[in-house]
Amino acid sequence: MKGNNGLKIFLVFAFIAVMTYICFAGSLFGIVKIPGVNDIVPGIDINGGIDAMLYAVTEDGSKPTQEQLDAAKTIIGKRLDKVGILDRNLSTDVNAGRIVVQIPWAPGETDYNPDKTLAMIGKTALLTFQEVDTDKVDENGNYLPTDRIVLKGTNVVNAVAAQNPQTKGMEVLLELDAEGRQAFSEATARLIGQPIAIFMDDQFISAPVVQAHITDGIAVITLGNRNTEEAIAEAKDLADTIRSGSLPFKLEAKHVNAISPLLGKGALDVTIRAFIVAFLLICLFMIVYYRLPGLIASISLFTLAILTLNFVSWMGITLTLPGLAGIVLSVGMGVDANVIIFERIKEELRAGKTLKAAVDLGFRRAFAAIVDGNVTTLIVAVILYIFGTGAMISFAYTLFIGVVISFFTAITLTRTMLFAVTDLSIARKPWLYGVKGVQS
Amino acid sequence: MIDLMGKKNYYFALSILIFIIGIVGLIVNGVEMDIQFQGGTIMQIEMPDDNFDTELAADIVRNAIGKIATVNKSSTFNAENESEKIHLMVLNIASDDTLTEDERTQVIDALRKEFNIAEDASVSVNSVEPFIGKEFRINAIKAIVISSILIVIYVWLRFRSMHGLSAGVFAVVALIHDIFVMFIAYVIFRIPLNDSFVAAMLTIIGYSINDTIVIYDRIRENSKLMHKTPIRELVNKSVLQSLTRSINTSITTLIAVLTLFVFSVVYNIQSIREFTMPLVVGLISGVYSTLFIASPLYMLWQERNIKKRAAARKPAKA
Numbered sequence: 001m002k003g004n005n006g007l008k009i010f011l012v013f014a015f016i017a018v019m020t021y022i023c024f025a026g027s028l029f030g031i032v033k034i035p036g037v038n039d040i041v042p043g044i045d046i047n048g049g050i051d052a053m054l055y056a057v058t059e060d061g062s063k064p065t066q067e068q069l070d071a072a073k074t075i076i077g078k079r080l081d082k083v084g085i086l087d088r089n090l091s092t093d094v095n096a097g098r099i100v101v102q103i104p105w106a107p108g109e110t111d112y113n114p115d116k117t118l119a120m121i122g123k124t125a126l127l128t129f130q131e132v133d134t135d136k137v138d139e140n141g142n143y144l145p146t147d148r149i150v151l152k153g154t155n156v157v158n159a160v161a162a163q164n165p166q167t168k169g170m171e172v173l174l175e176l177d178a179e180g181r182q183a184f185s186e187a188t189a190r191l192i193g194q195p196i197a198i199f200m201d202d203q204f205i206s207a208p209v210v211q212a213h214i215t216d217g218i219a220v221i222t223l224g225n226r227n228t229e230e231a232i233a234e235a236k237d238l239a240d241t242i243r244s245g246s247l248p249f250k251l252e253a254k255h256v257n258a259i260s261p262l263l264g265k266g267a268l269d270v271t272i273r274a275f276i277v278a279f280l281l282i283c284l285f286m287i288v289y290y291r292l293p294g295l296i297a298s299i300s301l302f303t304l305a306i307l308t309l310n311f312v313s314w315m316g317i318t319l320t321l322p323g324l325a326g327i328v329l330s331v332g333m334g335v336d337a338n339v340i341i342f343e344r345i346k347e348e349l350r351a352g353k354t355l356k357a358a359v360d361l362g363f364r365r366a367f368a369a370i371v372d373g374n375v376t377t378l379i380v381a382v383i384l385y386i387f388g389t390g391a392m393i394s395f396a397y398t399l400f401i402g403v404v405i406s407f408f409t410a411i412t413l414t415r416t417m418l419f420a421v422t423d424l425s426i427a428r429k430p431w432l433y434g435v436k437g438v439q440s
Numbered sequence: 441m442i443d444l445m446g447k448k449n450y451y452f453a454l455s456i457l458i459f460i461i462g463i464v465g466l467i468v469n470g471v472e473m474d475i476q477f478q479g480g481t482i483m484q485i486e487m488p489d490d491n492f493d494t495e496l497a498a499d500i501v502r503n504a505i506g507k508i509a510t511v512n513k514s515s516t517f518n519a520e521n522e523s524e525k526i527h528l529m530v531l532n533i534a535s536d537d538t539l540t541e542d543e544r545t546q547v548i549d550a551l552r553k554e555f556n557i558a559e560d561a562s563v564s565v566n567s568v569e570p571f572i573g574k575e576f577r578i579n580a581i582k583a584i585v586i587s588s589i590l591i592v593i594y595v596w597l598r599f600r601s602m603h604g605l606s607a608g609v610f611a612v613v614a615l616i617h618d619i620f621v622m623f624i625a626y627v628i629f630r631i632p633l634n635d636s637f638v639a640a641m642l643t644i645i646g647y648s649i650n651d652t653i654v655i656y657d658r659i660r661e662n663s664k665l666m667h668k669t670p671i672r673e674l675v676n677k678s679v680l681q682s683l684t685r686s687i688n689t690s691i692t693t694l695i696a697v698l699t700l701f702v703f704s705v706v707y708n709i710q711s712i713r714e715f716t717m718p719l720v721v722g723l724i725s726g727v728y729s730t731l732f733i734a735s736p737l738y739m740l741w742q743e744r745n746i747k748k749r750a751a752a753r754k755p756a757k758a
Binding site: 045048053096113114115116118119122252253254255256257258259260261262263265266267268269270271273274275277278281282285286289321322325328329331332333335336339340343344347368369372373375376377378379380381383384386387388389390391392395396399 | 484486516517518519520526538540541542544545562563564565566567568569571572575576579580582583586587590591594598635636638639642643645646647649650653654657681684685688689691692693694695696697699700702703704707709711712715716719
C-alpha cells in the first residue's frame, strides 16, 4: 500500500516537473522540440499590429461574390508580399462582404504606419498585360514594366484555373471582352514567340510566351504538364490575380484597430505581474485556510496554470490581453472545486467520520456541484467563441481550456495526492485539515 | 443558530436601493458606448511629454480635415523604462464622422507641424464605421440572450427533481439581479460598453449561477434528510452550512480578478481595468444574490405553497 502511494506521488510530481520544464524551456529536456510559453502567439493588442476589416465598395452598392473576394484577398496578399509583410492573416466573409486583415507588428519594423499600409492594400488593383523588352529585367530576372499596354485587367471577363484534359497539366483560361479580344488579336499576331508579361500595379506576376494568334478572345496560359498540388495552387493563384484586375470595387477599411507595440508591451508586463501575484495570493489563502489540503490544492493550481499555458501554445491559440485575463480568471475559478471538496471534508470530519472516509465522501458528494458549476461556465465560453470578436475569442478559448483542465487538476490530481498523503500517519492530525479536534 | 433568513427584508431593501441608484444614474449619465458599438475614430499619438495644448490640437484637426475632434491627455505604463510614463494625445471623433486613412494621415502630418511629435512616435488607431458598430452591438445582445436562455434550460433540467421550476426561476432572478448590478456599475462609473462588457457579463452569467446551484444543492440534500423541519429553518440551515464555501469560492476568484484590477489601476492599463472592474462588482453581487436574494425568495415561495396546501385541505376536513 505504502509503496503504491510512493509511486503515485512520484508519478504526479514527475508529470508536473515535465510539464513545467516544457512550458518554460519549449522542449523535452532539449531532445524533442515541444512548444512552450515562449512559443505562444501574442495577439495584436499585445505585440502591436493591425486588425482591419476591408469592405468592398462597389459603384451600385451590391455585395461582392465569394470569387471576387478571393481575388481581392489574393491582391492584398501580393501587395503585402511586396512590402515584406509575410506574417499576416487574411480571411473573407462573404455574407458581410468584407475581408478581415490581421497583420502583427514585426519587430524591427521601424516605419510603423498602419494607415499607409491600409491605403496601399485597399486601392483598386491595376492589372495590365504589357509588351516587354526581353533584355530589361530586374535583379531577380523578372521583366520590367514598359507601359506598352496590351490589355487592362478590366478587359478580362473571367479567369479560371483548369486542368487540360489531354496533357493533365494545369492552365489558366482567360475570357476577354470585345475590346480586349481585338487588342489581344492584334498583339498576339505581332508577338508570336515573345512574352507578354502580366503586372499587378508595378509588380511582375507572370510572363507567358505567345504560342499562336488568338482571335476568339479565349486565351490559355499553360503552366507545364504538371498537376501536382503545387501546380494547382499556382494556377488558382494566377487566375485569382488576373481576375482581381477586373474587380468592380475598391476596398476600404471601415473597421481599423491599429495598436502600437509600445502600449501592448506595457499591458502584457503588468498583466503577467498581476497573474503571478494573484496566483501567490490564492495559494496563500488556500494554505492558511485549508492547511495540508490547501497546500495540495496549490500544487494542483500551479499545474493548472502550467497546463493551460501549454495547451494554449500547443493549439496555436493567439493570446490576447483578455485571453491572459481568462487564464487568471480560470486559476481563480479552478480552485473553487477544491474549496467545495475541502469544506465537505471538514464537515464530514466534524460529523465524526474517519479521515479516510471523510476525504472519500468529500470528493464523492461534492462532485455534482462541481460539474454543475463548470458546465455553465463552459456554455458561456462557447457562446463567447461564437459571437465574440477580435481579442475576446482568445478569452473564450482560455476560459474553456482552463475550466476543462481544472476538472483534471482539481479532482484527479488533488485526489491522488490527498489519498496518498492521508495514508501517512503524520499527516492524520485533524489540525492539518483545519478542524479542531475530531468530535465523536 | 444565526437567523439569516429573518432579516430578508433588509436584503431586499438594499437591492432595491441599488436599483434605484442605478436608474437615477441611467437617467443622469445615460449609457456610454465604445466606438466598437457605435462607430467613431480614436487616435492615440505618443507625445514626448504631457505639456501640450489640447485646444490647439483640436483647432489643427478642424483646419486640416474640417471635422470636430475632442482632444485629451493620457498616459500609460512604459515597459521599457518604468520610471517614465508614455504620454499620449488622444483624439476622439464622433461616430458619424469616422476618419478615412487619408484623413488620419493628414491629421498626423498637420499635428507634426505644430507639436514635437517624434519621427517614430507610436500611433494607435481604432476606427469603426457606425454600421459595423451596429453589427457588433446586435451580436453582443444575441450572445447575452442566448447564453442566458441556455443557462436557464440547464438550471431547469438540473432542478426538476427539486420543485424544479420555482428553484430555477429564483436562480434566474438572482442572475438577472447580478447582471443588472453590473450594468449599473457600467453606468455609474461611465465605462463605455464594448466587447469586454459582453465577456464580463457572460462570465458572471456562467459563474454567479454556480453559487446558487451550490446552495440549492444543499437545500435539496437537506430536504431529503430532514423533511420534518420547517422550510424556513431548512433554508436557513442550508445557507449557513454553505456559507463558508460560497464565500471562499468567491474569495479565490475575487483575489484573481481584484489583483488584475488593482494592477490595471496602478499602471493605468485601460482595457484590463474596464474588463475587471465590472467583474469584481458582478462577483460580489453574485454571492450576495445567492445568499440573500435567491434563498429567501425560494423559502417564501415554499412557505406560501405549504400554506396554500394547508388552506386547501382544511375545508375538505370540515
